Amino acid sequence: MEWLSAGFFVSLLTIILIDLVLAGDNAIVIGMAARNLKKETQKQVILWGTVGAVIIRALATMAVVYLLKIPGLLLAGGLLLLWISFKLLTEKKNHENIEAKNSMWAAIRTIIIADAVMGLDNVIAVAGAAHGDFLLVVIGLLVSVPIVVWGSTLFIKWIETYPWIIYIGAGVLTLTAGKMITGEKFLAPFFTTNPIAKWLLIGLLIVVILAAGKWTKMIGYQVEVGEHGQLTLPKELSEEAQMEPEDRYTVKMDARGKLMLVKVENGEDPDGTMQNAG
Structure with missing residues (x-):
């Protein structure tokens, strides 16, 4: 790929965006591993x-x-990347197994190992976007890693505020x-002679993945209402709200007239309307 060409910069921007989206929570890993140190x-x-x-x-x-130059592996990598794209929309990464370390080298080792394990999706995506250009890989990492390390917490907040990112x-x-x-x-050879078919397939894949991710997310947040008015929350929703079976809740109305469950702390008994979350 020619230096400073439009294709070069498009691929570079793609790699940087991929690094930010897939590695945006690396600062969490770093923070958790180093939080016990001076x-x-x-x-x-x-x-x-x-x-x-x-x-x-x-x-x-x-x-x-x-490796992607080996026949068949580019197709396999593309299919795997489709799955990664879908999981990005539907799955939350878990950092609970990242332990805080009391020594500098133990913390450094934890960060490197955790990044290597968590970064497999990033590696496959960047390798695919680089089109065999090692320079793109290096430049993309040099540009995006400082942003990830020092700005990923802000980036995570942006994603929470603007989910469309x-x-x-x-x-x-x-x-x-x-x-x-x-x-x-x-x-x-087929797609080279049929560019319309190529972009129709790519467009269809984008629509299917985004729609499937959105639908799966919606299903994961559906609440079932029983015949006596009891609410059954899906696992994803109860975990995000950090609800436990022993918690107690009361129903209140917000300023917009919507009902909401409010957790009742120990010793409180607002109007006797407590309900058991289990």
Whole structure:
């Protein structure tokens, strides 16, 4: 790919966006691993943990870029990336197993290992978007990693405030997956001579993935109402609200006239309207 060409910058922006969307919670991992250390030590942990994570991720991505040249693996990588795009819309990442460490090198090791394990989706996506260009991989990492490390907490807040950002990220991932699938050696001749079919397939994949993600999310938040008015919450919703069977709730009305469940703290008994969450 020619330097400073439009295609180069489009691919670079794609890689940076992929890094931000898929690695936006890496600061959480870093923070959890280093939270028991002194302030001055935390800065060193963040620096060296990030350096180690970047080196491991760069080497892994370059290895995947090479492997994707093997016949059939580009198609497999594209299909896997479609699944990653869908999971991005429907699954929340769990950081509960990231333990805080009391020594600098233990924290650095935890950050590097956690990033390597959690970064597999990122590696596959970036390798697909790079189109075999190692320089794009390196530049993309150098640009996006500082943003991820020092700005990912803000980025996470943006995603929570503007959920459509995730859909843009999933769309870019699906676009990359579609290009990988249609670029597979034994499929490329057909799509090269039929560019309309190529973009129709990619467009269909984007619509299907985004629609499936949205529908799955909606199903996960549906509340069932029993014949006596009891509410049954899905697991995803109760976990997000951090509800436990022993919790007690009362029904209140907000300023817009909507009913809401409000958790009752121990010792409180507002109007005797408590209800058991279980």
